[in-house]
Amino acid sequence: MxxxxxxxxxxxxxxxxxVVRDLxxxxxxxxxxxxxxxxxxxxxxxxxxxxxxxDAGTGAATGATAGAVIGGGAGLLAGIGAIAIxxxxxxxxxxWLVSTLxGAATGAxxGAATGxxxxxxxxxxxxEREAHxxxxxxxxxxxxxxVRTDDSPAGEVERIMNMSRPIDWTEREQTYRSxxxxxxxxxxxxxxxxxxxxxxx
Numbered sequence: 001m002x003x004x005x006x007x008x009x010x011x012x013x014x015x016x017x018x019v020v021r022d023l024x025x026x027x028x029x030x031x032x033x034x035x036x037x038x039x040x041x042x043x044x045x046x047x048x049x050x051x052x053x054x055d056a057g058t059g060a061a062t063g064a065t066a067g068a069v070i071g072g073g074a075g076l077l078a079g080i081g082a083i084a085i086x087x088x089x090x091x092x093x094x095x096w097l098v099s100t101l102x103g104a105a106t107g108a109x110x111g112a113a114t115g116x117x118x119x120x121x122x123x124x125x126x127x128e129r130e131a132h133x134x135x136x137x138x139x140x141x142x143x144x145x146x147v148r149t150d151d152s153p154a155g156e157v158e159r160i161m162n163m164s165r166p167i168d169w170t171e172r173e174q175t176y177r178s179x180x181x182x183x184x185x186x187x188x189x190x191x192x193x194x195x196x197x198x199x200x201x
Contacts (some may be wrong), residue, residue, distance in 0.1 A: 005126055007126050007134060007165075010167070019160065024075045032147055036093040036138055037092050037144070042090065058163060076094050097120050109117065117134070121146070129173075
């Protein structure tokens with residue numbers, strides 16, 4: 001059977017984590033789910049994660065630091081940890097994309113040239129144009145959930161992921177382009193509160 005990636009972007013942490021839990025409750029293995037969320041305010045990383053990032057001199061411009069396990073309970077969310085991605089800054093992440101992201105952020109894999117998150121998504125089959133919108137969405141505070149699945153259960157996976165208000169990536173692309181955005185830039189500084197305040201509703 002063919003395996004493909006199904007990706008959705010959510011504007012908040014609660015919707016994204018609900019999707020992960022619903023997917024696992026439906027029998028999707030946490031080995032086939034990934035979550036990546038913006039953590040520029042340090043709300044989700046543990047103190048130990050932040051200390052390790054600071055000690056290593058990492059950040060949006062320089063690479064990644066794998067974080068300790070945070071959260072509780074079982075499943076994917078129990079293993080979420082801190083990392084830094086060029087052009088995005090601090091994120092928390094778990095799942096199969098994490099090792100690819102860590103390698104890309106340090107320049108160790110091919111995706112590094114186009115930004116760790118974009119490269120990771122396109123390597124897993126997400127169209128490049130769509131991947132750029134998703135990466136920019138994470139840069140601006142969003143949460144990305146992705147699932148590797150065979151064709152047969154894909155419809156149920158999409159149904160679950162669509163229940164928690166994912167963004168329409170084509171509409172979000174139009175909003176970004178109306179602000180002068182062209183594509184995700186791994187060399188851009190992390191998105192600021194001033195930029196958030198000027199973003200179109």
